[in-house]
Every structure is written in structure tokens, then in C-alpha cells.
Amino acid sequence: MKNLVSLLLLLLTCYGLNAQSQSEGLRIATGYFASFGVQPGGSISLDVPIGSFSKGYVLRPQVAIFTNPGNHYSLLTMVAMNRQWNKQKKERLRYHRLGLGLGYGLQFEQVGLSVNLGSGEVGARDRVEYSYLFPHLTYGYGRWLGTHWGMYAQLSVGQQLGRNAKGSALLNTELGVFYQLN
Amino acid sequence: MNRKEFLRQSSVLGLGAAFFGSLLSSCSKEYLTTLGDFDVNFSGDVLIIGAGSAGLTAGHLLKQYGIDFQILEASGDFGGRVKQIEGFADFPIDLGAEWIHTDPGILARLLNDPQVDANIDLITYQPEEIYLWKDDKLKRRNIYSHFYSEYKFKSTTWYSFFRDYMVPGFADRIQYNNPVAEIDYTGPRVSVRTVNGDTYTADKVIVTVPLSILQQEAITFIPGMPTTKTDAINSVEFPDGIKIFVAFEEQFYPDMVYVGGLSDILASNDKTIYDAAFRKDAEQPVLGLFTAGETATPYTSLGSDEAIINSYMDELDTIFDGKASRYYQRHVVQNWSAEPFIQGSYSFHSSGYLDTISTLLEPLEQKVYFAGEAMNEDGNTSTVHGAGESAFQVVKRMLQAG
Numbered sequence: 001m002k003n004l005v006s007l008l009l010l011l012l013t014c015y016g017l018n019a020q021s022q023s024e025g026l027r028i029a030t031g032y033f034a035s036f037g038v039q040p041g042g043s044i045s046l047d048v049p050i051g052s053f054s055k056g057y058v059l060r061p062q063v064a065i066f067t068n069p070g071n072h073y074s075l076l077t078m079v080a081m082n083r084q085w086n087k088q089k090k091e092r093l094r095y096h097r098l099g100l101g102l103g104y105g106l107q108f109e110q111v112g113l114s115v116n117l118g119s120g121e122v123g124a125r126d127r128v129e130y131s132y133l134f135p136h137l138t139y140g141y142g143r144w145l146g147t148h149w150g151m152y153a154q155l156s157v158g159q160q161l162g163r164n165a166k167g168s169a170l171l172n173t174e175l176g177v178f179y180q181l182n
Numbered sequence: 183m184n185r186k187e188f189l190r191q192s193s194v195l196g197l198g199a200a201f202f203g204s205l206l207s208s209c210s211k212e213y214l215t216t217l218g219d220f221d222v223n224f225s226g227d228v229l230i231i232g233a234g235s236a237g238l239t240a241g242h243l244l245k246q247y248g249i250d251f252q253i254l255e256a257s258g259d260f261g262g263r264v265k266q267i268e269g270f271a272d273f274p275i276d277l278g279a280e281w282i283h284t285d286p287g288i289l290a291r292l293l294n295d296p297q298v299d300a301n302i303d304l305i306t307y308q309p310e311e312i313y314l315w316k317d318d319k320l321k322r323r324n325i326y327s328h329f330y331s332e333y334k335f336k337s338t339t340w341y342s343f344f345r346d347y348m349v350p351g352f353a354d355r356i357q358y359n360n361p362v363a364e365i366d367y368t369g370p371r372v373s374v375r376t377v378n379g380d381t382y383t384a385d386k387v388i389v390t391v392p393l394s395i396l397q398q399e400a401i402t403f404i405p406g407m408p409t410t411k412t413d414a415i416n417s418v419e420f421p422d423g424i425k426i427f428v429a430f431e432e433q434f435y436p437d438m439v440y441v442g443g444l445s446d447i448l449a450s451n452d453k454t455i456y457d458a459a460f461r462k463d464a465e466q467p468v469l470g471l472f473t474a475g476e477t478a479t480p481y482t483s484l485g486s487d488e489a490i491i492n493s494y495m496d497e498l499d500t501i502f503d504g505k506a507s508r509y510y511q512r513h514v515v516q517n518w519s520a521e522p523f524i525q526g527s528y529s530f531h532s533s534g535y536l537d538t539i540s541t542l543l544e545p546l547e548q549k550v551y552f553a554g555e556a557m558n559e560d561g562n563t564s565t566v567h568g569a570g571e572s573a574f575q576v577v578k579r580m581l582q583a584g
Binding site: 035036039070109112114116117118119120121122123168169170 | 290300333
């Protein structure tokens with residue numbers, strides 16, 4: 001993990017001055033969010049340019065919910081600082097971004113349940129709440145599809161710290177659309 | 183039928199409870215929601231061989247249909263590979279099948295009776311601290327917890343599920359200590375002779391013994407089974423299986439240790455050391471070992487329980503730096519390979535297994551039917567619920583056939 005962080009910081013430094021022309025302004029993004037690709041959910045986030053997008057840095061606050069049906073549901077708030085590189089291709093602007101972020105998660109885990117033997121209905125559920133910090137790395141790709149909107153995909157990987165199961169990794173995948181607000 | 187449909191039909195049909203007994207035969211196709219709609223063309227008597235999950239479920243269903251039946255069990259207790267021990271710890275322990283490998287609503291579907299007014303507590307079995315024991319090292323793999331989740335009984339067991347909700351309905355119809363030696367289906371009624379020399383006859387027979395018993399030809403069929411069927415029986419692996427539980431003064435182990443690597447997991451060479459008290463109402467630390475297949479044979483081949491526990495404790499001491507011996511209190515070994523009427527763990531099917539199962543399920547002249555964990559036509563093999571479902575499948579088939 002330490003080596004990976006060092007590599008990312010090096011990349012951010014090396015490419016710091018290579019911002020290309022791009023659309024300016026605040027963006028809102030929403031999409032499908034899945035932890036490990038199998039725990040589905042949704043996400044909403046903002047892309048906040050630091051200075052302007054043309055400078056190549058984007059702050060991304062985000063709220064996501066996801067669930068492992070019958071097991072847990074989770075609320076994850078994250079904020080990540082991204083270095084973004086833009087590329088004009090066939091009249092469509094695209095971007096790649098790498099970032100470092102920190103998240104705070106709440107996981108409501110079902111540890112017990114009661115089943116009615118007549119109906120099969122699941123009744124009372126015992127839940128335990130876990131909270132954890134989620135330092136993570138992100139990689140994102142976006143593509144403009146219209147004047148004000150486009151689609152994006154994002155990966156974030158990091159570790160859950162503070163849960164009972166310390167050190168468990170988390171890999172989140174996202175696919176959605178963004179819209180430029182101004 | 184999915185769970186929603188089941189609930190809907192159950193709630194509607196529950197209105198007819200007052201007429202339950204008398205309407206079973208005439209309205210059974212409406213009542214038996216799990217089986218779906220079908221015409222019942224059979225009204226004779228049935229002999230069930232084996233009082234394991236499939237045999238008990240078959241009896242339970244036949245009782246619901248008002249069909250006369252009797253169960254012959256080889257051992258001194260019902261359950262088969264569903265077995266428990268009480269008094270070993272402050273919670274009952276499943277010495278056989280332990281996990282619920284599917285939606286917990288399966289418990290209601292097996293009972294198939296919307297009038298049951300009871301709830302049962304389960305735990306979500308999702309170990310959080312997971313380690314691999316590989317290359318003589320414990321390697322933390324908590325990430326696996328994101329991909330693995332099942333259910334277990336919280337303060338009860340699979341055994342008590344059958345004991346409390348099925349067996350009371352027909353306890354007087356189970357004959358214990360009566361292993362079957364021969365099934366003769368040449369006449370209009372099937373004749374079953376037991377090792378004890380008793381002879382029983384019935385219009386139909388449902389054989390639910392473990393596949394190993396059929397593989398060893400412990401039961402003689404007259405006439406013999408078709409070659410296609412014996413080939414199918416012998417094509418399925420039924421390897422060794424063992425469970426060991428050790429009570430300790432204190433817990434020094436994680437929720438789960440999987441012995442081996444990813445290739446072993448994929449190869450189904452299960453060998454898992456686990457906290458048996460995980461999320462139970464329990465104070466007593468109990469460490470369980472579950473292993474079936476190639477990884478079980480090194481234990482079962484040792485012969486005596488004493489040799490087995492000595493070998494296992496040495497292994498635990500290696501994994502946990504001697505803490506196993508330091509905190510040891512007592513143990514119980516359940517060697518399923520040494521059980522005379524089980525002789526192994528459960529079926530390991532290979533590719534193309536649905537065709538094999540179809541052959542296994544094929545009745546002999548519409549008189550002798552087969553059910554069990556190895557013969558679930560939907561492919562839900564090697565589980566308690568799969569065995570129960572296979573009983574549903576064969577009972578429906580038998581009642582339809584007439």
C-alpha cells in the first residue's frame with residue numbers, strides 16, 4: 001500500500017502542469033455503485049474544480065449506498081482529490097483521473113434473523129452497526145457525450161480501518177453519468 | 183415457485199385450516215404450495231427406507247397427503263447425516279450438516295404448512311476474521327468475508343428442526359435398528375426384507391439411503407437395477423467426511439481458518455477450522471473442524487477417534503503456536519466415514535451431473551423411487567435442503583404416476 005501511494009504521488013507531481021483545455025464548471029454525477037461488483041448500490045457526487053478544471057485538479061465529494069442483500073447495507077461518504085488529464089478525440093473530450101481519498105463508512109450488518117416456519121417470512125433482524133475509515137486510491141474515466149453531459153466510470157480501492165475485521169480491503173466500481181451545472 | 187408466490191398462496195390457503203385433515207386428499211394440490219398443482223393418482227401405501235432429511239421430508243409430505251406410510255431406519259435414531267450433541271457446550275452442536283446454504287425461507291418450504299405458528303432464530307454466518315493456513319503460515323484474508331455469507335441456526339440445530347417440526351407427526355411410524363437387506367419389486371407389491379429377517383410390503387418404496395450404501399450394494403434389488411442406473415450410482419463420488427469439535431478455556435483462534443489455497447477452495451477440498459460458537463448464544467469457546475473429500479481421508483484413515491484427535495491437536499498446535507494443548511478442555515469426533523449406515527460425507531458430482539441425477543431418480547417400474555442429497559433434480563445436491571427438496575420431487579412424481 002505504501003509503495004502504491006508513493007507511486008501515485010509521483011505521478012501527480014510529474015503530470016501536474018499538463019492540463020489540457022476542457023469544459024469548466026461544477027459537475028454533478030450519479031450512477032451505479034457496486035462494492036466488489038457484487039454488492040450493488042448507487043452514488044451521487046460532485047466534481048469541484050480546484051481553481052478551474054483546466055488546472056487539472058478536481059475535488060470529488062461523494063455519497064454512496066450499497067448492499068449485500070440479506071447481509072448488510074452500507075452508507076459511504078468519501079472525498080477524493082484527483083489529478084485529471086483531458087484529451088480531445090473525435091470532437092469528444094475525454095478525461096482520465098487519478099486520486100487519493102478518504103471515506104467514512106457506516107455498515108449496518110444483519111447478524112441474526114427470525115424466520116416464521118409457517119410463512120417463511122423473515123421477521124425480526126438483529127443488526128450491528130460498524131463504522132470505518134476508508135483511505136483509498138481512485139481511477140476514473142469520463143467522456144463527454146453532449147454539451148453539458150457525459151458518462152464516467154470509476155474505481156476506488158482501499159482498506160476499511162476501524163471495523164472489527166481490521167484491514168479488509170474494499171474495491172468499489174461505478175458507472176454513471178455527469179452533468180455540468182454551470 | 184419463488185418465496186413471494188409461496189407467501190401469497192400460503193396466506194390465502196391458510197383460511198382453510200379448520201378443514202385441514204379432511205381436505206388433505208381432495209384439496210391437496212391446492213394445499214401443497216411448494217409442490218405446485220398436479221393430480222394425485224395414488225392412494226396406496228408407501229415404505230420409506232431411511233430416516234434422514236429426505237426420508238423424513240417424504241414422510242412429512244405423505245402424511246400431509248393422507249397417504250399411509252412407514253419408515254425403516256437402519257440406525258437407532260432419525261436424522262442420518264443430521265445429528266447433534268447437547269451438553270458438550272452451552273449450545274447444541276451440529277455434528278453433521280450445520281449450515282443453511284440457501285434462503286432461510288427454505289425451512290418453511292420444507293414444512294409446507296402455513297399453519298405452523300413458530301419462529302426460529304438464525305444467524306447470518308459471515309465470518310469476519312478469515313485466515314488461510316498455507317505454506318505453514320497463517321495469512322489473513324478478511325477480504326473473503328465480502329464474498330461469503332450463509333446462515334446457521336442460532337440456538338437450535340438442523341436435527342432439532344426435524345425433531346420438533348416433522349418427526350412428532352409420525353414418530354410412531356419409524357422403525358429403528360432395522361437395516362434393509364433386500365428389495366424385491368417383481369410382484370404387484372414391493373417386498374422389503376430387513377437384516378433382522380422382518381419382511382414388509384408396500385405398493386411403493388422410496389429409497390433414501392446414502393449413495394454410498396447403494397454403491398456398496400448393501401441392499402439387493404430383485405431384479406437387479408439397470409446397468410445405466412448402477413453406472414450412474416457409481417459415477418458419483420462419495421468421499422470421506424469428518425467433523426471434530428474441541429472446547430477450549432479461551433478463544434485464541436479467528437472466526438475461520440481455511441486450510442489450503444484458492445485452488446483447494448475451487449476443487450471443493452473443504453477443510454475449514456472455524457469458531458463453532460460464532461454469533462451463537464454461547465460463552466463456551468468451541469473450535470470446529472469440517473472437512474470432506476481428499477482432506478478428510480488423512481483423519482478417517484487413522485481409524486480410532488483417539489488417533490484422530492491426537493493428530494488434529496498436533497495440527498492445531500502447529501497453527502496456533504501450542505495454544506490448542508494449553509487451553510484444551512474436551513473434544514468430540516464425528517467420523518462420518520466410520521458410521522456403518524453412512525460411510526462418507528456427501529455426494530461430489532462431476533460435470534454433466536444433471537443427466538446423472540436424472541438417471542438416479544428414475545424409478546424402478548414405477549414402484550421403487552429414489553431420493554436424497556445426491557438426487558436433487560434441480561442440482562441442489564449435497565445439502566440438507568437439497569435432500570428435502572428431492573423428497574418433494576419424488577413424492578410428487580410418485581403421486582402423479584399412480
